[in-house]
Amino acid sequence: MPDALPFDLVVIGAGPGGVAAAETAALLGRKVAIVEATPLVGGAAVNTGTIPSKTLRETALALSGVRSRALHGVDLSLRRGLTVNDLLRHERAVKATEATQMRARLDAYGVTVVHGTGGFHDAHTVRVVRPTPPGGEVYLRGEKVLVATGSTPARPTLFPFQSNRVHDSDELLYISALPRSLAVIGAGVIGSEYACMFAALGTRVHLVDGRDKLLPFLDPDLSAALQGAMTAGGIRFWWNEKVAKCDTPRIGETTLTLTSGAELQVDQVLVCAGRSARTVELNPAAAGFELTPKGLIAVDEHFRTTVPHVYAVGDVIGFPALASTSAEQGRVAACHMFGSDEKDAVAKFLPAGIYTIPEVSAAGLTEPEALAAGHAVVVGRADYAQNPRGKIIGDKSGFLKLVFDAADMKLLGVHVIGEQASELVHIGLLALMAGGGAKLFLDTCFNYPTLGDLYKLATHDALIRRARHAGRIPRAVVS
Numbered sequence: 341m342p343d344a345l346p347f348d349l350v351v352i353g354a355g356p357g358g359v360a361a362a363e364t365a366a367l368l369g370r371k372v373a374i375v376e377a378t379p380l381v382g383g384a385a386v387n388t389g390t391i392p393s394k395t396l397r398e399t400a401l402a403l404s405g406v407r408s409r410a411l412h413g414v415d416l417s418l419r420r421g422l423t424v425n426d427l428l429r430h431e432r433a434v435k436a437t438e439a440t441q442m443r444a445r446l447d448a449y450g451v452t453v454v455h456g457t458g459g460f461h462d463a464h465t466v467r468v469v470r471p472t473p474p475g476g477e478v479y480l481r482g483e484k485v486l487v488a489t490g491s492t493p494a495r496p497t498l499f500p501f502q503s504n505r506v507h508d509s510d511e512l513l514y515i516s517a518l519p520r521s522l523a524v525i526g527a528g529v530i531g532s533e534y535a536c537m538f539a540a541l542g543t544r545v546h547l548v549d550g551r552d553k554l555l556p557f558l559d560p561d562l563s564a565a566l567q568g569a570m571t572a573g574g575i576r577f578w579w580n581e582k583v584a585k586c587d588t589p590r591i592g593e594t595t596l597t598l599t600s601g602a603e604l605q606v607d608q609v610l611v612c613a614g615r616s617a618r619t620v621e622l623n624p625a626a627a628g629f630e631l632t633p634k635g636l637i638a639v640d641e642h643f644r645t646t647v648p649h650v651y652a653v654g655d656v657i658g659f660p661a662l663a664s665t666s667a668e669q670g671r672v673a674a675c676h677m678f679g680s681d682e683k684d685a686v687a688k689f690l691p692a693g694i695y696t697i698p699e700v701s702a703a704g705l706t707e708p709e710a711l712a713a714g715h716a717v718v719v720g721r722a723d724y725a726q727n728p729r730g731k732i733i734g735d736k737s738g739f740l741k742l743v744f745d746a747a748d749m750k751l752l753g754v755h756v757i758g759e760q761a762s763e764l765v766h767i768g769l770l771a772l773m774a775g776g777g778a779k780l781f782l783d784t785c786f787n788y789p790t791l792g793d794l795y796k797l798a799t800h801d802a803l804i805r806r807a808r809h810a811g812r813i814p815r816a817v818v819s
């Protein structure tokens with residue numbers, strides 16, 4: 341082995357987890373190297389997953405006229421001449437800019453970016469195989485090593501991915517034609533988001549899932565509302581179904597035979613059946629740790645593996661496997677390994693933002709979770725249609741649901757479905773972080789007209805329900 345270049349920290353994988361750890365360690369004055377297998381930094385978040393899918397959604401909303409159709413009598417639909425390039429152009433521009441900016445930030449922080457595939461040579465040394473040409477190997481020695489190699493789409497063997505009409509979520513970004521009809525396999529977050537996007541573009545979408553409920557971790561009111569909106573948007577759900585057979589003739593439509601015997605004829609197939617941790621090139625045995633039976637890396641609350649100077653964050657450690665939480669974990673790991681108390685734990689409340697059409701977002705407890713935890717619960721709901729900004733943007737079905745502890749009116753959970761849900765949730769998220777509740781929302785003066793004002797309306801609703809329950813408010817007498 342040639343001499344290894346010495347660093348305080350060697351990070352393997354430049355997705356949100358690895359980049360956040362590298363930047364944090366650099367800010368703490370440490371000498372950091374980050375190894376990335378692809379030519380661009382940013383990982384799945386920037387290059388194949390989060391940013392691409394959200395950009396495609398935005399483009400689809402604009403091109404299809406879905407947003408403008410909600411406004412009275414305005415239809416700006418451009419769908420007729422839509423090509424796949426119209427859809428993908430903005431996505432390519434946004435992700436390229438984001439990756440370039442992220443790389444520039446790493447350079448500015450003095451982080452050494454090494455292009456190549458990293459794996460353990462021994463517990464402190466990472467061997468990097470450089471892409472050819474020019475090829476070759478580089479060895480990096482880290483006092484600490486952090487693994488943030490992320491995940492790749494699961495590819496069930498039943499599906500002929502060699503066909504150019506059967507895709508996983510990475511390949512979807514290279515389709516050559518918009519699907520006339522599409523079977524999406526897996527109604528998880530990725531499948532639901534892409535199903536909505538294609539339905540908005542006018543593709544006939546079938547959404548197939550082995551389970552019987554849409555995104556079961558959501559508050560049931562939101563899950564039901566989302567399923568209703570997706571159905572109204574033209575998506576056909578196939579619950580308790582898996583694909584038993586997928587026939588892709590060279591010419592003509594693909595036939596999917598489902599476990600019930602039902603047959604679907606579709607133009608293209610998108611498989612979104614979960615993701616697998618990427619550890620194939622890692623060689624963890626050389627570092628002295630093993631993978632779990634599910635192929636993940638087990639860590640403690642500081643994101644340390646069983647080898648104390650080796651840490652792991654992000655998708656490679658499993659749930660919740662989000663860009664937001666991966667970055668959060670990266671910061672905690674970097675602070676812990678260098679003895680900083682700047683950030684000693686991940687945030688107590690982690691939000692979920694799901695970019696379906698309509699968008700859904702939540703933080704804290706759902707109503708059933710709050711009840712199961714023994715709280716006396718009162719909920720407050722406010723519909724976008726009751727709010728002037730909601731009327732202006734033409735969102736007739738969105739709503740905000742707040743879950744309070746009826747005893748002290750502290751907020752336990754916030755749930756939003758509708759335009760800008762993933763932004764609107766942050767008001768409730770901050771209230772959760774601050775231990776606030778009804779008083780905070782009533783004391784706050786919100787801009788008018790804004791969706792933020794829904795917090796006041798939902799709080800009033802909860803207070804009225806609570807007072808009614810206690811018999812303190814008489815019902816209005818209708819004459």
Ligand SMILES: Cc1cc2nc3c(=O)[nH]c(=O)nc-3n(C[C@H](O)[C@H](O)[C@H](O)COP(=O)(O)OP(=O)(O)OC[C@H]3O[C@@H](n4cnc5c(N)ncnc54)[C@H](O)[C@@H]3O)c2cc1C
Binds near residue numbers: 352458621622654
């Ligand atoms: C379609 C889709 C949509 C998503 N939408 C959202 C969303 O809206 N919000 C959200 O929060 N999350 C979203 N996610 C999830 C999010 O993208 C991931 O949770 C996040 O990117 C994980 O970050 P990471 O740092 O763990 O790994 P990744 O982002 O996967 O990055 C890992 C990096 O490591 C590199 N690598 C792997 N092995 C090696 C090696 N041996 N040597 C060198 N480099 C290596 C890879 O090339 C990659 O660049 C989405 C994911 C997908 C697929």
Ligand SMILES: NC(=O)c1ccc[n+]([C@@H]2O[C@H](COP(=O)([O-])OP(=O)(O)OC[C@H]3O[C@@H](n4cnc5c(N)ncnc54)[C@H](O)[C@@H]3O)[C@@H](O)[C@H]2O)c1
Binds near residue numbers: 526527614661
């Ligand atoms: N907005 C966001 O936060 C966001 C967006 C996209 C992805 N992500 C992350 O990406 C990860 C992966 O998402 P995903 O949607 O691929 O996985 P997932 O595990 O969330 O969902 C997979 C779905 O596919 C179904 N399924 C699996 N195999 C099947 C089969 N053979 N036939 C029918 N149904 C089948 C499962 O029942 C499940 O509902 C998640 O961890 C998620 O957190 C997050």
